[in-house]
Amino acid sequence: MSTSSRRAVAWPGPVPAVTDQLRLLAAFALQSGLPVALWRLPNAEHPQLCLSFSAEDAFTGLPPALEPTAPAGFAFFPFHDSDHNPALFLPADVVFSAEHPHELDISDEAHLSLQLSDLLVFISKSDSCDFVSWYVSPQPIPHIADQAEFSELVTKGVEAIEQGAVVKVVPSRAATRPLPPAFDTLEAFEELQRRYPRAFVSLVSAQGIGTWLGATPEVLVEIGEDGRFCTMALAGTQPIVDGLTPQNAIWRQKEIEEQALVARYVVSCFKQLRLREYTETGPRTVAAGELLHLRTDFSVNLRQVPFPTLGTDMLRLLHPTSAVGGMPKQAALTFLHQHEHYDRAYYSGFLGPVNLPQTGVSRLFVNLRCLQVRPTQAILYAGAGLTIDSDPLREWNETELKLRTAGAVLDT
Numbered sequence: 327m328s329t330s331s332r333r334a335v336a337w338p339g340p341v342p343a344v345t346d347q348l349r350l351l352a353a354f355a356l357q358s359g360l361p362v363a364l365w366r367l368p369n370a371e372h373p374q375l376c377l378s379f380s381a382e383d384a385f386t387g388l389p390p391a392l393e394p395t396a397p398a399g400f401a402f403f404p405f406h407d408s409d410h411n412p413a414l415f416l417p418a419d420v421v422f423s424a425e426h427p428h429e430l431d432i433s434d435e436a437h438l439s440l441q442l443s444d445l446l447v448f449i450s451k452s453d454s455c456d457f458v459s460w461y462v463s464p465q466p467i468p469h470i471a472d473q474a475e476f477s478e479l480v481t482k483g484v485e486a487i488e489q490g491a492v493v494k495v496v497p498s499r500a501a502t503r504p505l506p507p508a509f510d511t512l513e514a515f516e517e518l519q520r521r522y523p524r525a526f527v528s529l530v531s532a533q534g535i536g537t538w539l540g541a542t543p544e545v546l547v548e549i550g551e552d553g554r555f556c557t558m559a560l561a562g563t564q565p566i567v568d569g570l571t572p573q574n575a576i577w578r579q580k581e582i583e584e585q586a587l588v589a590r591y592v593v594s595c596f597k598q599l600r601l602r603e604y605t606e607t608g609p610r611t612v613a614a615g616e617l618l619h620l621r622t623d624f625s626v627n628l629r630q631v632p633f634p635t636l637g638t639d640m641l642r643l644l645h646p647t648s649a650v651g652g653m654p655k656q657a658a659l660t661f662l663h664q665h666e667h668y669d670r671a672y673y674s675g676f677l678g679p680v681n682l683p684q685t686g687v688s689r690l691f692v693n694l695r696c697l698q699v700r701p702t703q704a705i706l707y708a709g710a711g712l713t714i715d716s717d718p719l720r721e722w723n724e725t726e727l728k729l730r731t732a733g734a735v736l737d738t
C-alpha cells in the first residue's frame with residue numbers, strides 16, 4: 327500500500343478483530359474532533375479507513391485533483407458547494423486496510439506528529455471505544471416533502487420539459503425514519519457491505535458535516551491500477567420482482583431515452599476536452615440492490631492516450647451529472663434550485679479515495695442511496711429522472727424503492 331512518502335507502522339499490541347480495529351480508529355477520530363471515512367470498494371472484500379490529523383485541513387472548497395502528484399486522501403463533496411455544505415478532502419494521514427490488519431499506513435508528515443503517538447496508545451487499549459458518538463450535522467432536518475408535494479414537483483418538472491426549459495430533470499426528496507433501538511452506525515456500515523457486494527459502501531463522519539452512510543452503484547470517475555479512466559452513464563430504474571434478472575429485463579421507451587441523455591452528456595464532456603479515443607460499452611442492464619438500471623460504460627486507456635489531467639477535467643465537467651441534475655445542466659440545476667425546496671447537502675455529491683491506496687489510483691462515486699444519521703432518526707434521500715412521459719405516482723414509488731437501499735439498515 328505505501329508509496330515513497332508513506333510508511334507502514336505496526337498495529338500496537340495484539341491485533342483485535344477487524345470490526346474492533348475500525349471501531350477503535352473511528353473512536354479516536356471522534357473523541358479528538360477529527361474527521362474519518364470508511365469505505366468498501368465494489369466487489370472488494372476488505373473495508374478501508376482514512377483518518378486526518380487536522381479537521382481544518384480537511385475543508386478544501388475545491389473538487390480534488392486526481393493527478394498522481396495530487397495529495398492522497400478521501401473526498402466528500404456536496405451536491406452544491408456552500409457554507410452549509412462545505413467540500414471536504416480528508417488528507418490521508420492514517421490509512422488502514424482490513425487486508426493488512428497488522429499495520430497502519432502513515433503519511434510522512436503524520437509520522438512525526440504527537441497525534442500518532444496518542445493514536446497508537448489509544449488503539450492499544452481495547453476498552454478505549456466503549457461509547458462512540460458520531461458527529462451530528464449542525465444543519466436542521468431538511469424539509470420533508472409528502473407525496474402530494476413531490477407529485478407537484480414532478481408535474482412542474484414535466485411541464486418544464488414540455489415547455490423546452492429542460493430536456494431532463496431529476497427532482498429528489500428527503501424522508502425521515504426513526505433509528506431502531508440500539509442502532510449502531512458501524513454495524514450498519516457492515517450490514518451495507520454484506521447486503522450490497524457490488525456497491526461502493528461508505529461511512530463518513532466529520533464535524534460540521536455529520537455522519538453519512540451509503541451504498542451507491544454509480545461510478546463518477548475512476549482511474550484504476552491499469553491506468554484506465556472509467557466513467558458511466560447510469561439511469562432508468564425498475565424493481566427486481568418475479569424472477570426478473572438483468573438478462574430478461576425489458577425497458578420502456580421512457581427509461582431508454584432517459585439513460586441515453588445521460589450517455590450523451592458524458593460524450594459531450596469528452597468532446598469539450600477534444601478527446602475521441604474513448605470506448606463506449608452498452609447500455610446494458612445492471613442490478614443495484616433490489617433495483618435494475620441501464621448503464622453505459624466509458625473508458626480511456628491513459629497508457630495509450632496521453633491525457634494526464636483527464637480525471638480532474640472530467641470530474642469538474644461531470645459533477646453534477648445528468649443522472650442527478652438533468653440536461654441541459656444549468657437549466658436543470660436552476661429548476662431544482664427554484665422548485666425542490668430542500669437542502670440535498672451531500673446526497674448526489676460525490677465521494678471516494680484519491681491517490682489511495684496507491685498513487686495514481688482514484689475512485690469517486692456519486693453519493694446515491696445514502697442516509698444521514700442523526701441522534702434519534704435517519705434522513706434518507708432519493709431522486710428520479712423525469713422525461714416528458716413521467717407519471718407522478720410512478721416517480722414517487724421509484725423514490726420509495728430507492729430509499730429502501732440504505733434504509734434497509736433501519737429495519738428492526
Ligand SMILES: C=C(O[C@H]1C=CC=C(C(=O)O)[C@@H]1O)C(=O)O
Pocket residue numbers: 496498544560561562563619648649650694695707708709710711712728
Ligand atoms: C437519483 C438517483 O438515481 C439516479 C441513478 C440511477 C437511476 C436514476 C433514475 O432512474 O432516475 C437516477 O438518475 C437516486 O438514487 O437518488
